[in-house]
Amino acid sequence: MTVHGGIGQSIKRKEDARFIRGKGNYVDDVQLPGMLYLDIVRSPYAHALIKYINIEKALKVPGVLAVIRGKDLDAAKLAWMPTLMSDTQMVLPIERVMFQGQEVAGVVAESRYAAADGVAAVEVEYEPMTPVVDPKKALEPGAPVIRWDKEKKTNHIWHWEVGDRKATDAALKASDVTVTQDLYIPRIHVSSIETCGCVAAFDAMGKLTVWMTTQAPHAIRTVFALVAGLPEQKIRIISPDIGGGFGGKVPVYPGYVIAVVAALKTGHPVKWVEDRSENLQSDSFARDYHISAEIGATKDGKLTALKVKTIADHGYTDAAANPSKFPAGLFHIITGSYPFQKAFVEVDGVYTNKPPGGIAYRCSFRVTEAAYTIERLIDMLAQKLRMDPAEFRMKNFIPQQAFPYKSVLGWEYDSGNYGPALRKAMDIVGYEALRKEQLEKRKRGELMGIGISSFTEIVGAGPSKTFDILGLKMFDSCEIRIHPTGKAIARFGTKSQGQGHETTYAQILAEELGIPAEDIAVEEGDTDTAPYGLGTYASRSTPVAGAAAAMAARKIREKAKLIAAHLLEVSPGDLEWKDHKFSVKGLPSKAKTMQEIAFAAYTNHPQGMEAGLEATDYYDPPNLTFPFGSYICVVDIDKDTGEVKVRRFVAVDDCGTIINPMIVEGQIHGGLTMGFAAAMLEEMQYDEHGNLHGGTFMDYLLPTAVETPRWETAKTTTPSPHHPIGAKGVGESATVGAPAAIVNAVVDALSHLGVTHIDIPITPWKVWGLLHEKGAA
């Protein structure tokens, strides 16, 4: 007997009802009486001294009430703020600007239009300084040191390494075959269709409420309390409906702080909403990893060792939203799906005159960089060994019996079964037939390629012993209240941005409590009502908050069992939870449903027992979860133009127990599309003066429905042994796994010409250039 909306059912989403009616409530929809608007003056220079800021004309613009400058904030010690990586970031500059598009002053006005006019009227005189744009040049002796405010007079931020350098070098030396490759994973921008913004308001009691596009409202509240010195009970962060996050809405952006200051100064609510060019120019970016890697194998194709050196361009401050102990995120998942005996990884963080950020592109902490690198190298090695890339992977996968598997770089993979996933993808796509077709096409001089990516993800940060952000442990939470009529409300520390939490959380609870999903209201994002949690990013909601839901529900069941025993006049020991109700062992007809028990909890509970039926759980995961998958991409290439057409893309994912198959598939479709975007289209290009070229959607091209491949999805199911319902995260797997499959397919199409690598994004002119170089065009 199943409960309606329980685990495994593709029920329709609860949240859709408001979205399809245009009744969503996004930040820009929030309207308060007397609300003012903030607009921001931004720097045209990537690196310059500010000589003066003249606000006279701006203040004369009708409707303009105030202009806020760095020196104004300095008085309140708010000109600088800490980043999530304990670096420092300017809210507004006092003496220097560090990237093109940096906030320089805030103009507060009665309308959006007046604020924009005010921004145009602010006069700033700069003295240009030499910008540092290339992170490699930034490390050269004599390079201008851009962080004048730091003790350490260098652009080098930190060095991080893991693994055994000596042993790895030795193993590579001893390898029959090695491949060395530089890979650049360019800076890209997450560009959720809703930009960032907030509405800040103080009430008569001095309580601050901020409606904010944030994926982590609770952490934001604490950061505000620490930075602004406001008592935490007087701060309420409300994260309303979010128009896509993908990590771009984790950081605290200067605009939020300026809006709060403006509200304080003017005594009016203040709204700030970025336009798209501001979003592209100044919000958190992703990637920007300059990688040099070496991989080795024996001549019969057994992997031996992996060595990776990376220069990470962080912009002018390290504001990557990583767990604090992991400056390079979880990049050391880079051994991927393979049992390397020896590996060494090092990363150096570097300052440049670019906006800060890092990781915000639907990617769990640098895992895309890792998966892309290893899956590219595996293909290059197979190519060098003249082995089929599928066969080569099959030969080297971590065997199923090895799980839980301890990787040489220190992770314990919870569960995996890689071979069947790849085999399934091969069967669906018709791998062997495609290889035949490829041979025939090559004879005719036509270019087609088949690319594989068998990635391992790492999500669900994370265990408190190692995972925290600014000291806040990365647990998450669920609080359930069952009402007398057997309906329920559940609140969480996470915040959905399209993932469908209102539906999936209700499904977990339905399964655990025997209450239909439609009878369970799910709330998130209001720090005054929801239990504390670290928020939604890095595919952590299901692994952490989803687990909290199950655990809180089980606490409810504990108490419910006592009430059921009381009602049935048996001892709790005689009861079992079966078919979503408590029944007497061997006497299934003698049973109480959760609805009956809930009513009793308020009307007829045992003497000495507290009334009510509520529970809260703060879940500290014992380990992360390790979703995986095998993707196969088939491309055709136009020899004349270098255009790449993705003919087919088959994605087999394994994210453990699936709560709502419809939603999981949707997440995979979206992730695949962002992986495709990074592989084929997107790159933030800066000129030598530090100007971002393409600071609007006219030039920064997101995929449309036309070129986006017709995704084919399938699954295998390998539950997580440590997660209460066996679930793993899935939101980012596809973004992590897709790029390598696409690039591998393109390189495979050109491999017979001697092509071994192409950096993303794969533009037609890059392919055309290679074809010319190899005399094949």
Place this chain on the structure above:
Amino acid sequence: MELEGSFTVRAPKDRVWSFFMDPFALSSCISDPHAIEVVDEDHFKGWVKAGVAFIKGTFTGSATIAERVPPERARIKAHGAGMGSAFDADSTIQLSEAGNETTVRWKADVVLNGTIASMGARLLKGTIDKKTNEFFENARKKLEGG
């Protein structure tokens, strides 16, 4: 953006020199609407309304004669801000006389930052180039004419 060019005029070096040292003479070589104000003999400020067709805005800025080796060589630095952008031009002129002709060799390093560089590149590419050449072409005409 590095630009350079040269032209020869039938005029003595000294006249060419004084022409380039005269802010109002120079100002007369700017075809866009503008105004110039002399702060002192080495410093000028003013505004110019520049762009292509309807894509134009007003830039306010200043110019400085950074170096003068009469009547041989001069270096002029100009800076302007407008349209959410800024331009910085560092230009040198080098004069050489042959008979009754003077040859002017000019170099200009023009850097554009901000909105135009970032979002208007597709729209305004080549404009700076045109404007700069136009400026020196006007100078040539004036020197020839006078």
Place this chain on the structure above:
Amino acid sequence: MVEAEVRMPEEAEVGPFVRIHVTVNGTPREAEVETRTLLVHFIREELRLTGTHIGCDTTNCGACTILLDGKAVKSCTILAVQADGRQIRTVEGLAEDGKLHPVQEGFVEEHGLQCGFCTPGMMMTTVALLAKNPNPTEDEIRHAIAGNLCRCTGYVNIVKAVQYAAKKSQGGGSK
């Protein structure tokens, strides 16, 4: 306390203004707007119909798509005054007396939305498409929505949602 110059507003001339009359989702509306007022701001802030969203400002993303005299257009790149005397239909005007439009139904049934931000624009484009081409092929659908960017769904289920709506509409569903 933060120090900065604050200036109280004074009654200075703004504008110029024009008076416009439009019919929005069947209801006549009249307002005085600044000539530069963008239609999307008029709809969101003057009419308080916030289902129409703003995503890019440069007529690329289509989050602001509405129907103007039945044609799908991007309201962030149209002046409110250009709509004077014309018919505007927004997402709020899709459902009729509580009954969902087949397009709305399609997006729910086929999971054609995730964050919901591009959804109103996407649905308005779909309504216009189906009015013109009641039975579009997948290729026609994908080209028809090329001016509406979605960052969440990968478009697969949006295509299915449109196909669902097409079938449903022909099965006599409201148009």
Place this chain on the structure above:
Amino acid sequence: MIPPRFEYFAPSTLEEAVEILGRYGGEAKVLAGGQSLLPVMKLRLAEPKALVDINRIPNLSYIREEAGGLRIGSTARTNDLNDSDVVKRRYPILSDAAAVIADPLVRNMGTVGGNVSHGDPANDLPACMLALGAAFVVRGPKGTRTIPASSFYKDTFVTTLEPDEILTEIQIPKPKAGQGNAYEKLEKRAGDFPIVGVAANLILGANKKIESAGIGLTAVGPTALHAKAAADSLVGQAPGDAAFKRAADLAMKLAEPVSDLRGPAEYKRAMVGVFAVRALRTAAKRAGGGA
């Protein structure tokens, strides 16, 4: 992004519109579809003192074929070209182009007149107009005059249109027997500005030889380029790759692309060659000349 302030006029006659433009002497801008103008104003890269909205002027948005050929009113929307049966049947090059201008929503607002008169070298229709030997009827204070497309484009955003003149009609010669044409565009992504675009128009004589030809290039110069030498090289030739490749080479020589986000110059130049051949092949096929 908020545009700066401006005066707004919606005249109901061309005379009135011209008079207003004259009054503002270059500081006023015609508002047709606004799909190029408004984004530039929102970026505050343009601050016209006044906008003259010509959409309220009656009888300016027609598409009809007359004895002389196709007549397109300047406020006809680019999507109207897609919907027009006569265009599809007899001027397919315009359907080719209209189908790849930005996206369907932009095409519902953007006008044919705006596309050809904006002076953006990345617009698709100018190259077609050059290939077809179209002419533009403009109205000014001194009445109307007709400007051949081949002498219309001066520089980026600069045309022979005076500040107080308005494009009112586009005239395209009636197709002859044995005429075929096509527009081929290479784009980085659907709806993006072209990397390159090539428009080709061929007229085959009774002897199946090319009697006359026209070629226009998009996005490889300060304006749309009229590849006259390339087109002339085809005259008297039999349609086919030999002749097409020669013409393509001449078109490549004419092109002066710049390296930018849409590719390096040498790639764009090479693509002019590839797309010239493709456009000519399609044109020849449509002309009934096989190839």
